[in-house]
Amino acid sequence: MQKTMLKPVRLGVLRALCLVIAALFIAAECACLRPISVDSCGYVVAVGIDEGREREYEISLELQRESMGDAQPENGGAIILSCEAGDIFDAVNELASRIPYELNFTRVHLFIIGEGLARAGKLGEIFDFSFDVLRIRRSALIVTARSRVRDYIGGLAANNTANIAKMQDALIANVETTGETAAINVSLFLEGVRGGRFDAVTPLGYYDESIITDTKQHETAAKGENPVGDAEAGAGTGGMQGITRGSALFDGVRMCGELSAHETQLMNLVRGDFRRGSLSCELENGEEASLLVLLNKRSIQMELGEGGPKARVELRLNITVEREGPARLGEDWDAGAREGLKSYFEGELKRVFEKCRACSCDAMGFGRYASMKFYSTAEWEKYSWKEEYQGLEAEFAVELNLDDEYMIKSGG
DSSP states (O other), X not given: OHHHHHHHHHHHHHHHHHHHHHHHHHHHHHHTSOOOXXXXXXXXXXXXXXXXXXXXXXXXXXXXXXXXXXXXXXXXOEEEEXXXXXXXXXXXXXXXXXXXXXXXXTTOOEEEEEHHHHHTTOHHHHTOSOHHHHTOOTTOEEEEESSOHHHHHHHHTTTSOOOXXXXXXXXXXXXXXXXXXXXXXXXXXXXXXXXXXXXXXXXXXXXXXXXXXXXXXXXXXXXXXXXTHHHHTTOOBSSOSEEEEEEEEEETTEEEEEEOHHHHHHHHHXXXXXXXXXXXXXXXXXXXXXXXXXXXXXXXXEEEETTEEEEEEEEEEEEEEEEOGXXXXXXXXXXXXXXXXXXXXXXXXXXXXXXXXXXXXXXXXHHHHHHTTOSSHHHHHHHOHHHHHTTOEEEEEEEEEEOSHHHHHHTO
């Protein structure tokens, strides 16, 4: 009996000894780590780069603080720092000396570039730095600002909310649900520039100081004043003063043109990015109709021959008439309305394509399909798509299906 009891006792002692040794080892390892509190970091969520007045660039950083400290607004957390510098590293050194915490770039969601720099082709120079040094993710979206970058960033933070991550998600979602803007991150931008299979299209940002922000409405109401008094005088109420709508076209690293929100919708239909949303169209009689468009099918065929490249785009769209006015599109669908809308869409798609081609921007991404005709990267580069693109002939064929209450009335 005594021999049978010794074995479990010895195993228990050995197990306890191992646990003690493991605990001492972990404690020694942890002692080598430097404890960092989230309160000691200023998390940069947006980086803005604009033309400087005295130095080459004006760099603006929007920060999101983790806790409610004295250095941040009482009901928000948006802090904006800016200075003029030769590059982003000079700016970081300058701005870091002004604040009592460490700048952290692991949460950057937006790069906002001034239009002047974009048109001057400075993006290649701006992005020619090591993202790893500052630990910036290449998934950050690029926005081209029509206004001063500092004003646009301030407009985004006008409600004292620094959750730019939500805005990044909203920009990506808006491409699919409204189609009125574009979304491209740093990684895709550089891929387009270096690979030559497509050109970048970025969202356009504006600053509207006339908008009365949510925060101002609350402050006005707290003082016993009428929060919509300014609105009655013509100002807009609610939302952000930083507005993102339409798109900027790029030829490589240089901004070469722009598309309106409506034109951006048509471009996104060809790219397959705009899946379902409202789209306005101008009828032959000058009236404007509002349609709910669902992209049902899309195909692109590309031919590369001696006569130059040719593309055929086929789109099948399901249409719901949201607002039609006196035109009665639904009732006259089989009596000419379908053909009228078909001609309208095909003409508008061709017009937007020609506008992009005129500034050498392959915004619709035809180069992706052209590159599939080659078996090696060397053959593709030798083809020189950017030169061939200038002579690209594109044909657009649109099939429309009415998908609303008129189908029920007619038994369709």
